[in-house]
Amino acid sequence: MSQSDFLPPERPGTAPYWDATRSRRLLLQRCRACGQLIHHPREACPHCLAQDFVWEESTGRGSVHAVSVHHRPFEVMTPQDCPYVVAFVDLDDGVRFLSDIVGPDRETAAVGDRVRLVWKPVAGGCHLPLFELDR
Template identity: 40%
Template sequence: MTNQDQAVRPAPIVDESSKPFFDAAADAVLLLQRCNICHAYLWPFREICTECLSTDLSWAPSTGKGSVHSFVIMHRLFHPAFQEDVPYNLTVVQLDEGPRVTSIIRGTANEDIHVGMSVSANWHDVNGTPLLHFEAF
C-alpha cells in the first residue's frame, strides 16, 4: 500500500566510500576519516584533506564526545515517516576531534537543548540500519 511505502523512514544509503563508516556503526563505533599527514579529522566523506590537501586518508575511531554547535526544531511534516516525531530537533554537534556532525539529540526535551550542551554519541536502529544520535553527557 502506498501510504505504508511512504511511511518508511529514509535509511542511509551505503555506498563504497562510506562502507567502513557503516560497517563500524554496526558495532556501535563512530569512525571519522583522519588525514595521515596532518592528522586532521574530517566529516563528511572527503577525498582530499580540507586542511593540508593530502589524499592520504584513513579511518579512525572518534570518542563520540562533543557539544551542541546549533540546533533547530522541525514543526512541519516533510515526510510521512516523521509523523510521530514532529516537532523534532536537528542538531549540529561539534565533536571534540574537530568535525561538525549533523544529527539529532535523543533523551532531552526540545526546550532543554541549548548551544554548548555537552553530548555523547550513541546509536539507534532505523529499519535494521544503525543510526548515530547524541545524548546529553
C-alpha cells in the same frame, strides 16, 4: 518508507564508516598528509585534497554548537516524530557533526549543552548516529 527503512549509500570512501555503525562505532577520517580529522567521510581531504586516510574511533561526546527545533515532519517522518531537534555538535575529537538530538528533554537543548552519542537502527544492520543530552 520510514526512517528505519533507510539504507545508507555505501561508496568506496564511506563503506568503512557505515560498516562500523553496524557495531555502533563512530569512525572519523584522519588525513595522513595534513593530519586533519574529517567528518563526513569523503574521497578527498577538504584541507589539502590528499586521498590517503586512516580511520579513528570517536569518543562520541561533544557540545551543542547550534540547535533548531522543527515541528513539521520531513520526508520519511510522521507527525508523531515531531518535534525533532537538529543540531551541529562539536565533538570533543575536533570535528563538527550534524545530527538529531533525541530523548525526552531534546526540546530544551541549548548552545553549549553537553551531548553523547546514541544509535538508531536502520536497514541493512546499520545504525544512524544521533545524540542525547548528557546532563
